[in-house]
Amino acid sequence: MTSAPETASLAEIVSAVLTHPGLRAKAEIGLVAEELGQEVMGAAAMGTAGAPDWLGGPGDDGAVVEAGGARVVACGEAIFPPFVVADPHGAGFAAVLTNVNDLAAMGAEPLGIVDTVVAPEPVARAVLAGMREAALLYRVPIVGGHLTVHDGPPAVSAFGVGHAPVPLSVTRAEPGQSLVVAAALDGEMRTDFPFFPAFRSRGDRCAGDVRLLAALARAGTCVAAKDISMAGLVGSLAMLLECDSLGVTVDLDAVPAPAGVPLISWLTCFPSFGFLLCVPRGREDECVAAFAGRELAAAVVGVLDDTRELALRAGAERATVLRLDEFRVTGLPH
Numbered sequence: 001m002t003s004a005p006e007t008a009s010l011a012e013i014v015s016a017v018l019t020h021p022g023l024r025a026k027a028e029i030g031l032v033a034e035e036l037g038q039e040v041m042g043a044a045a046m047g048t049a050g051a052p053d054w055l056g057g058p059g060d061d062g063a064v065v066e067a068g069g070a071r072v073v074a075c076g077e078a079i080f081p082p083f084v085v086a087d088p089h090g091a092g093f094a095a096v097l098t099n100v101n102d103l104a105a106m107g108a109e110p111l112g113i114v115d116t117v118v119a120p121e122p123v124a125r126a127v128l129a130g131m132r133e134a135a136l137l138y139r140v141p142i143v144g145g146h147l148t149v150h151d152g153p154p155a156v157s158a159f160g161v162g163h164a165p166v167p168l169s170v171t172r173a174e175p176g177q178s179l180v181v182a183a184a185l186d187g188e189m190r191t192d193f194p195f196f197p198a199f200r201s202r203g204d205r206c207a208g209d210v211r212l213l214a215a216l217a218r219a220g221t222c223v224a225a226k227d228i229s230m231a232g233l234v235g236s237l238a239m240l241l242e243c244d245s246l247g248v249t250v251d252l253d254a255v256p257a258p259a260g261v262p263l264i265s266w267l268t269c270f271p272s273f274g275f276l277l278c279v280p281r282g283r284e285d286e287c288v289a290a291f292a293g294r295e296l297a298a299a300v301v302g303v304l305d306d307t308r309e310l311a312l313r314a315g316a317e318r319a320t321v322l323r324l325d326e327f328r329v330t331g332l333p334h
Helices: 010-018 021-036 081-086 088-105 121-138 199-219 232-242 284-292
Strands: 063-067 070-078 109-119 142-149 155-163 178-183 224-227 248-251 274-279 297-303 309-314 317-323
Touching: 010 232, 010 309, 010 317, 070 088, 081 088, 081 155, 088 109, 088 121, 088 155, 088 199, 088 224, 088 274, 109 121, 109 199, 121 142, 121 199, 178 284, 199 274, 199 284, 224 232, 232 248, 232 274, 232 309, 232 317, 274 284, 284 297
Parallel strands: 109 142, 248 309
Antiparallel strands: 063 070, 070 155, 109 155, 178 274, 178 297, 224 274, 248 297, 309 317
16 A cells, blocks of 8 residues: 655745755856856847847747747757766656757747767667657657767767747746646656656657647747746746746645655656746636646646745745745846
């Protein structure tokens, strides 16, 4: 008989979120802007008044680039080195998966993946096998890359490109929009890394799952999104709110969560399919139904406001996680 998972207090959940290495690591992103400068980061997306427009970011999961009249999204991910060492096949799979999710969060349909692998030959083969499996599952080709075989520590990165006729951007998040959490709850939590893989159970449905957000973007059902990454659900939400210094109180009782997984673990893990969506008022039922139609869980968990405060509520209890005017999430300029 399986025992029920232990229930953490709201204070314990807040503490786990704030000390989560995945969230703390996001603060280091600011050094990119410090060294490159806004004149480089926003050079391709300056509006007529000389200020970056919404396509310029930064702060989204990918960059929107105008390409001959089409909007293309480019993104990239470096895989956590200890994960590459421990599970090179899984690291290869994750290299494709993370890019596909980033493209989906931008309202893009994936067009191709480029990879870079530096590793001993047996490790490189395992990484490439993992990439091949993910590419077939998500129906996205690996169109190029770089391989260096050597005996030193392995390193794996990948880069994705996708087409986004109607891009999603955190700069379009506004007070009054509903916050929807959507996730695949099929699967089991890994015991060695905070990762919840649902793709084994989802199987051939995975390719259609990640393309659903592009359809919602085109329909206007969703205007902004962010994938739930290594920062966890709450940490990823802080990144979404940071761009325009928004706030929200998340109803933890409404958050879709897999059975048998402690909530504190679910809120601080990286799910293989998990997204935060900003939905215009009146479109919530349409959004939730679209995910339900694919046997994916989705629910409204809060309403965006202008308080600059990220808080959690469980029952009658409410606790502040952070204030965006006091806490550095990524440190990127806005």
